[in-house]
Amino acid sequence: MDAKTIKLKIKRQDKPESKPYWQEFEVPYKPLSNVIACLMEIQRTPLTADGKQINPVTWDANCLEEVCGSCTMLINGKVRQSCTALVDQIKQPIVLEPMSKFPVVRDLQVDRSRIFKDLKKAKAWIPIDGTHDIGEGPVMSDSLRAKRYVLSECMTCGCCLEACPQYTKDNGFMGAAIFSQVRLFNLHPTGEMTQEERLETIMGKGGIADCGNAQACVESCPKNIPLTESIADMGRQTSWQLLKNLLLK
Amino acid sequence: MAKRKKRIIVIGGGLAGLSAAMKICEMGSEVILIAYQSLKRSHSVCAQGGINAAMDTKDEGDSPEKHFFDTIRGGDFLAEQPLVRDMCHQAPAIIHLLDRMGVAFNRTGEGHLAFRRFGGTLYSRTAFAGATTGQQLVYSLDEQVRRYEHDGLVQKLEWHEYLGAVLDGNGVCRGAIIHDLRTNEIFTLAGDAVILATGGPSQVYSRSTASTVNTGAAATMAYLQGAKYANGEFIQIHPTAIPGQDKLRLMSESARGEGGRIWVPKKAGDTREPLKIPENERYYFLEEKYPLYGNLVPRDVASREIYEIVYNQKLGVEGQPMVYLDLTHKTKEYLEDRLGGIIDIYKKFTGDDPREVPMKIFPAVHYSMGGLWTDYESTAEGLIDHQSPRNQMTSIQGLYAAGEADCQYHGANRLGANSLLSCIYTGLMMAPGVLNYASNISKSVEDVPSSTFDEARNYWTERFDKIKKMDGNENPYKLHQELGDTLMENVLIVRDNKTLEKTVYAIQEIEARFKNVKCVDTNDWANPAASFINQLYCMIHLSKIITKGALMRDEFRGAHYKPDYDLNQPSDFDPYEYIDYLEKKNYGEIAEDAFPPGHLDYMRRYEENNTHWLKNSIATLEDNQPDITYEDVNTSLLTPRPRKYD
Numbered sequence: 001m002d003a004k005t006i007k008l009k010i011k012r013q014d015k016p017e018s019k020p021y022w023q024e025f026e027v028p029y030k031p032l033s034n035v036i037a038c039l040m041e042i043q044r045t046p047l048t049a050d051g052k053q054i055n056p057v058t059w060d061a062n063c064l065e066e067v068c069g070s071c072t073m074l075i076n077g078k079v080r081q082s083c084t085a086l087v088d089q090i091k092q093p094i095v096l097e098p099m100s101k102f103p104v105v106r107d108l109q110v111d112r113s114r115i116f117k118d119l120k121k122a123k124a125w126i127p128i129d130g131t132h133d134i135g136e137g138p139v140m141s142d143s144l145r146a147k148r149y150v151l152s153e154c155m156t157c158g159c160c161l162e163a164c165p166q167y168t169k170d171n172g173f174m175g176a177a178i179f180s181q182v183r184l185f186n187l188h189p190t191g192e193m194t195q196e197e198r199l200e201t202i203m204g205k206g207g208i209a210d211c212g213n214a215q216a217c218v219e220s221c222p223k224n225i226p227l228t229e230s231i232a233d234m235g236r237q238t239s240w241q242l243l244k245n246l247l248l249k
Numbered sequence: 250m251a252k253r254k255k256r257i258i259v260i261g262g263g264l265a266g267l268s269a270a271m272k273i274c275e276m277g278s279e280v281i282l283i284a285y286q287s288l289k290r291s292h293s294v295c296a297q298g299g300i301n302a303a304m305d306t307k308d309e310g311d312s313p314e315k316h317f318f319d320t321i322r323g324g325d326f327l328a329e330q331p332l333v334r335d336m337c338h339q340a341p342a343i344i345h346l347l348d349r350m351g352v353a354f355n356r357t358g359e360g361h362l363a364f365r366r367f368g369g370t371l372y373s374r375t376a377f378a379g380a381t382t383g384q385q386l387v388y389s390l391d392e393q394v395r396r397y398e399h400d401g402l403v404q405k406l407e408w409h410e411y412l413g414a415v416l417d418g419n420g421v422c423r424g425a426i427i428h429d430l431r432t433n434e435i436f437t438l439a440g441d442a443v444i445l446a447t448g449g450p451s452q453v454y455s456r457s458t459a460s461t462v463n464t465g466a467a468a469t470m471a472y473l474q475g476a477k478y479a480n481g482e483f484i485q486i487h488p489t490a491i492p493g494q495d496k497l498r499l500m501s502e503s504a505r506g507e508g509g510r511i512w513v514p515k516k517a518g519d520t521r522e523p524l525k526i527p528e529n530e531r532y533y534f535l536e537e538k539y540p541l542y543g544n545l546v547p548r549d550v551a552s553r554e555i556y557e558i559v560y561n562q563k564l565g566v567e568g569q570p571m572v573y574l575d576l577t578h579k580t581k582e583y584l585e586d587r588l589g590g591i592i593d594i595y596k597k598f599t600g601d602d603p604r605e606v607p608m609k610i611f612p613a614v615h616y617s618m619g620g621l622w623t624d625y626e627s628t629a630e631g632l633i634d635h636q637s638p639r640n641q642m643t644s645i646q647g648l649y650a651a652g653e654a655d656c657q658y659h660g661a662n663r664l665g666a667n668s669l670l671s672c673i674y675t676g677l678m679m680a681p682g683v684l685n686y687a688s689n690i691s692k693s694v695e696d697v698p699s700s701t702f703d704e705a706r707n708y709w710t711e712r713f714d715k716i717k718k719m720d721g722n723e724n725p726y727k728l729h730q731e732l733g734d735t736l737m738e739n740v741l742i743v744r745d746n747k748t749l750e751k752t753v754y755a756i757q758e759i760e761a762r763f764k765n766v767k768c769v770d771t772n773d774w775a776n777p778a779a780s781f782i783n784q785l786y787c788m789i790h791l792s793k794i795i796t797k798g799a800l801m802r803d804e805f806r807g808a809h810y811k812p813d814y815d816l817n818q819p820s821d822f823d824p825y826e827y828i829d830y831l832e833k834k835n836y837g838e839i840a841e842d843a844f845p846p847g848h849l850d851y852m853r854r855y856e857e858n859n860t861h862w863l864k865n866s867i868a869t870l871e872d873n874q875p876d877i878t879y880e881d882v883n884t885s886l887l888t889p890r891p892r893k894y895d
């Protein structure tokens with residue numbers, strides 16, 4: 001009798017500019033395996049299902065517990081983290097592809113630096129006076145804290161951007177993750193003081209006006225971040241800002 | 250000509266690296282930040298439970314001095330006292346700073362910071378942001394560093410790997426050799442100082458709570474270049490982790506801090522559903538043996554007790570190496586708010602909901618108390634001189650270490666929620682000293698001949714060319730697994746010399762087989778194999794340090810447990826008797842009946858043992874092997890005494 005195996009079909013690409021191709025794999029079944037455990041198995045025995053020696057598949061991962069955001073890919077067509085994709089819970093052959101909205105680096109690795117650049121544009125930080133000891137932070141209700149906490153769990157994984165019909169490889173749309181971060185910082189008593197700077201960024205090109213409200217983003221977020229709520233809130237805040245700009249100019 | 254800005258190379262984008270980068274920028278110097286992946290993905294995000302600072306917001310009588318005492322005692326007196334004391338006194342200011350930076354710390358009804366209890370202390374001194382505190386702290390520091398990047402002071406090189414220090418003819422560190430993980434190019438960076446904030450080495454073990462990048466390679470490379478590596482044998486085994494194939498995911502100590510109880514069925518092999526087992530047929534072994542600290546005994550104690558229950562008393566759940574960690578007596582709302590993040594992790598990886606059924610957990614490799622030896626300087630009053638260029642400097646001049654990569658803050662066992670603190674503390678604390686070093690060095694980096702950099706680059710280019718040509722029959726990833734299994738089996742919670750001796754040979758065999766490795770990837774772009782093989786080489790050296798250190802240390806201290814050298818503390822012993830004993834010694838002979846039977850003997854053994862072993866073990870490279878010597882620990886502030894938690 002054949003020992004139990006796990007079947008995978010993986011889209012591969014050697015370089016950013018080279019052509020993608022598909023390979024199939026079969027690795028021994030082990031209880032509690034996730035997709036990453038399968039990829040590690042391919043590293044240890046780099047053979048395709050028909051026994052061809054190949055370069056091991058490459059992928060990104062670090063924490064292996066869905067908190068770093070690194071290991072995002074398309075699994076059976078759905079964007080998600082590969083570390084929490086348990087083999088027992090998904091259909092085989094497991095089809096793995098890199099995310100489609102970001103340039104492929106190699107195999108399942110993509111370059112998501114655009115998200116980090118957008119975070120910089122959006123000034124997604126609290127502008128503190130300095131690191132010296134000037135005492136306590138602002139008093140804040142625990143309910144406000146709770147509201148912010150949910151938003152601050154965003155691990156820049158890119159699922160919401162991959163799922164968004166408005167976000168394409170070459171437009172400048174910032175996407176739900178960024179809008180939600182602007183909300184996070186505007187909610188902080190200190191962050192609020194500079195909220196206009198952040199609002200101006202998402203009122204410009206690629207900003208919130210381009211969001212078609214398709215709500216695909218919120219369904220794909222592994223951290224259950226209320227992205228549509230954030231988008232609606234940012235819509236309100238930017239409208240106000242627009243009005244203010246008109247009246248004050 | 251305008252004076253150029255100092256330029257510091259920071260390796261690692263976790264809490265220590267980000268803190269150092271932020272502070273250095275604030276002081277007006279430039280930082281080049283090297284990270285193995287994108288920032289925000291570092292291992293610090295895995296820390297769950299919280300960060301310690303004694304603010305005594307509940308009027309329990311806590312103070313930084315008590316935090317200091319708990320930390321030193323928790324570490325079995327092997328931590329460097331003046332530094333730990335400074336850290337504990339800085340802790341409240343660090344929390345305030347983080348709070349001002351926008352960390353979503355849980356709050357009280359009045360809107361102030363909330364604190365919870367953690368292991369090894371009787372006080373509520375752990376500030377927390379849900380159960381993802383590490384992630385939250387990394388993000389807020391990352392945001393501040395992004396702000397400096399926006400202002401042009403930080404240059405980030407993500408997807409770059411540190412390979413080694415560029416040393417000049419006098420052995421002074423003048424920069425770093427960097428490997429671009431995408432183009433696979435190797436180049437050098439010149440800098441006024443280099444900081445290794447490269448984290449811990451838990452990947453040396455096959456299954457741990459570590460992230461995949463935690464190979465300890467950068468710190469090991471410093472050792473291979475001549476730096477001292479201290480206390481490598483002190484590896485923390487976290488008592489509660491979730492069993493898994495690729496990784497043992499951490500179940501935070503906060504689960505116990507929030508009331509989680511550890512138990513096993515009293516009857517071995519009991520097959521009933523856990524919740525069908527009545528209270529009186531459950532063995533809450535930590536609560537019974539340690540009435541004072543209960544489930545919140547320090548980690549080394551808890552791990553040993555779980556090991557004892559499973560392997561010696563054979564009481565593991567379903568006969569497996571597992572015990573229950575039970576939260577089902579808490580309300581769902583409470584758990585969601587306080588522990589949501591970790592409950593989700595458990596559910597995602599096991600399919601079971603900890604709100605409905607007790608979790609099954611077992612100890613796992615978690616943290617290295619040891620690391621690169623680092624220096625510091627005290628003032629005449631015994632305080633830390635925060636301007637001193639010696640703070641956090643390794644034994645290689647100009648090369649610094651911080652965070653889990655250093656060695657001075659946790660002694661023989663780290664207390665929960667002290668790691669986030671030590672990472673941020675070291676990063677912030679070292680900055681003025683590093684810049685003083687950079688300003689006062691007699692020969693500037695511009696005056697170092699370019700040949701020094703060329704030679705370093707050539708050496709590493711050749712080395713990687715050779716690795717890429719390796720064409721034996723050993724798969725490097727498999728060999729890594731074997732190395733990890735070897736350490737897992739033999740250098741874990743309970744240690745004995747025969748097994749350790751065998752392990753030394755087993756590692757030698759793996760080292761011999763390493764020569765026969767095959768570079769399994771031939772791509773000339775974004776090829777991770779060569780880099781991994783180099784890391785494996787480092788991990789082999791590191792495992793030698795850990796194993797030899799463990800073999801030579803013939804005692805039981807903190808996480809290093811050798812039953813053959815257990816001093817067998819009498820069960821009715823009170824640690825204050827020891828203080829009394831030291832006092833009495835000043836007045837001549839002590840009468841044999843001055844203490845309860847057996848106690849005097851025990852105290853003499855304890856004292857005698859400390860004269861040999863209350864020392865840092867220092868590994869240096871000699872003929873390809875770790876040579877281990879011992880250096881004194883500063884115990885000037887708190888008298889070492891036996892630990893006891895019941």
Ligand code: SF4
Pocket residue numbers: 163164165166167175176210211212213214215216217218231
């Ligand atoms: S609502 Fe739709 S268009 Fe807007 S960000 Fe979400 S997925 Fe994209």
Ligand code: SF4
Pocket residue numbers: 153154155156157158159160161176177180220221222223224225227
């Ligand atoms: S909002 Fe959610 S899906 Fe989008 S990047 Fe953040 S964590 Fe990922």
Ligand code: FES
Pocket residue numbers: 060061062063064065066067068069070071072081082083084
């Ligand atoms: S590896 Fe970190 S989220 Fe999957």
